Amino acid sequence: MDFGSFLTVPEIKVKVVTYRDIFQDKAMIENRFGEEYRDRSAVIKLDPADLKQLSVKKGDTVILKNSFGRVVVRAEESGYETSHRGIAYMPNSPWSNILVSDETGGTGVPKFKDISVTVTSAKGEKVTEPGF
Amino acid sequence: MEKNYHVCTGCGLLCDDIEVESEKNIINKVYTACRVGVAHMKEGKEEAIFRVDNKPVNEETAISEAASILKNAKNPLIFGLGTSTSETHKLAIELARKTNATLDDTSSFCLGSLVEALIHNKIKTCTLDDVRNKADVIIFWGADPSDSHPRHLSKYSYFPRGSEKQRGWEEERTAIAIDIRKSHTAKICGNYFFQIPPGGDTEFIDALIAGLSGKLPKTSYNYPPKKILELANILKGAKFGIVFAGLGLIYSLENLEPLFRLMKALNEKANFHLVPMVGHYNMRGFNENLFAETGYVNSVKFENDIVKHGPEYSIVESLKAKTVDAALIIGSDPLSSLPRSIAKNLFEIPVISMDPCETLTSRNAKVYINTAISGVEAGGTATRMDGTKVSFKPVVETNHPSDEAILKKIMEAL
Structure with a gap:
């Protein structure tokens, strides 16, 4: 039994892999501060079983948190046939970059595609604005 | 009928078979390009914008402020250039030499x-x-x-x-x-x-x-x-x-x-x-141009005719270690594209942003110069992802200065 299911607000740990999305790229070129870019960027794609464990429905907002930052994004089902519990996907964007570690081992290369976060329901909290 | 094909500078593919319909220098229709390419070709805005401390100024004031930031800095960072022509790269390298700058592009944290x-x-x-x-x-x-x-x-x-x-x-x-x-x-x-x-x-x-x-x-x-x-x-x-x-x-x-x-x-x-799979249309060109000048593809520091190189001169490490004391960002948006834990250090130094579009970096910069879209409003040459050289002319005329023109003026002002 997973410990998370005993908490009042279920929390899971996931590894986030970032990717590129043509529709999001197009929205970014049109307006980086627009609704479409936000809608296509501030998203995390989870395994359906992970969504269920979080008691979160598709389209609900979730809080992603680690020691580098906290963002509220929309949760979606990944749609992949193969199960990928514990691994989630986000389009590469200012939202995902809020969570990227500053640890680089002196290489100059941050781990953009390897982000560890905890996920909890945001209970209706709005998607984070990307500004400072 | 002879057709007039254009080059799309939307990504590293540099597709050279694009046709457009334009009226009064506004592109209305784009044929052959992909979804991203169409958005890129139609990106043009009407009026050029120059700002200092978030207040509108004229071009001259923006350039003189940019030059004074670079002059007063001991180790300015010049970064970006993936969406600039090779002609602009050569000027940026010259400017970096002149100002004893750290020079880097996105390739230091990608390909x-x-x-x-x-x-x-x-x-x-x-x-x-x-x-x-x-x-x-x-x-x-x-x-x-x-x-x-x-x-x-x-x-x-x-x-x-x-x-x-x-x-x-x-x-x-x-x-x-x-x-x-x-x-x-x-x-x-x-x-x-x-x-x-x-x-x-x-x-x-x-x-x-x-x-x-x-x-x-x-x-x-x-x-x-x-x-x-x-x-x-x-x-x-x-x-x-x-x-x-x-x-x-x-x-x-x-x-x-x-x-x-x-x-x-x-x-x-x-x-x-x-x-x-190079993303930015001329990242490979920047690597080649810097290599031709210095023997390195990115992450260099000029110091009185000596060129130092290493990851410590990459944007990520120099911002992390706070070794740079000003930044000239050309066609890039590090406040969006870098980890926020690192990018936030840009707030501690004066930033000059040269970009055709408004970004988090341009909105938070001390100086913002709204440049022409390279490949749509300004011409030049670039290197495709596979190393092929591609030349292009501007598709439409614009009142926005090219980044090449701005760099020339900044150098004159220095």
Whole structure:
């Protein structure tokens, strides 16, 4: 039994892999501060079983948190046939970059595609604005 | 009727078959380009904007403020240039020399090491036209061109008829995706999609090398050896093979040695080439131009005619260590594209942003200069992802100054 299911607000740990999305790229070129870019960027794609464990429905907002930052994004089902519990996907964007570690081992290369976060329901909290 | 084709500078593919309809220097219709390309060609705004401390100023004031920031800095950072022409690169390098600056581009945290290996002839490469005309086995490794370079498969790598591939993808080409998720490109590859766990690339490479020499391929994640042997057999039969290496692959490797091993093993059994999936339209050009001037592809620091190089001079490490005391950002948005924990250090130094569009960086900059869109409103030359040089003229006229013109003026003001 997973410990998370005993908490009042279920929390899971996931590894986030970032990717590129043509529709999001197009929205970014049109307006980086627009609704479409936000809608296509501030998203995390989870395994359906992970969504269920979080008691979160598709389209609900979730809080992603680690020691580098906290963002509220929309949760979606990944749609992949193969199960990928514990691994989630986000389009590469200012939202995902809020969570990227500053640890680089002196290489100059941050781990953009390897982000560890905890996920909890945001209970209706709005998607984070990307500004400072 | 002779047609007037334009080049799209929306990504590293530099598609050269674009037609547009424009009226009064506004592009209304774009033909042939992809979704991203159309948005890029229509990006033009009406009025040029110059700001200092978020207040509108004229061009002269913005340039003089930019010059004074660079003059007063002991170690300014000049960064960006992936979406600038090679002519602009040469000016930026000259400006960096003049101001004893740290100079870097996005390649320091993406594909710079791979472009450097190609410059040093460490890996066999070819052009995208060679791929279209000859390639029979195409590998997309940690790359999803259907999203990142939308016309890659249709113009070059998979679908088109080529001079030696008249029967096309249906009979004469095998497309293979090796990735940690079933991307849009992986879907097109059908049964030739090999899904590996995150970080599993090096092991997969070594298992594949074992498979190529008939040994039992083993991985700690128990990838079915039979599938790896099947893949090895396809690769062995390639008459003209190509590996398109994406960020997914490069970020997963500690260094490029596994990739060198793989290319060597592939070329012992077959004929394989590699092309990096460069995103920005002239990132490879920046690497080549800086290499020609300094012997390095990125992350350099000029100091009284001496050129220092190393990861400590990359944007990431110099912002982390706070070694730079001003920043000139050209056509890039580090406040969006870098980890926020690092990018926030830009708030402690004066930033000059030169960009055709408003970004988080431009909105938070001390000086903002709204430049022409390189390739749409300004012409020049660039290097495509495969190393091919491409020239282009502006598609429409504009009152926005090109980044080349602005750099010239900043240098004069210095």
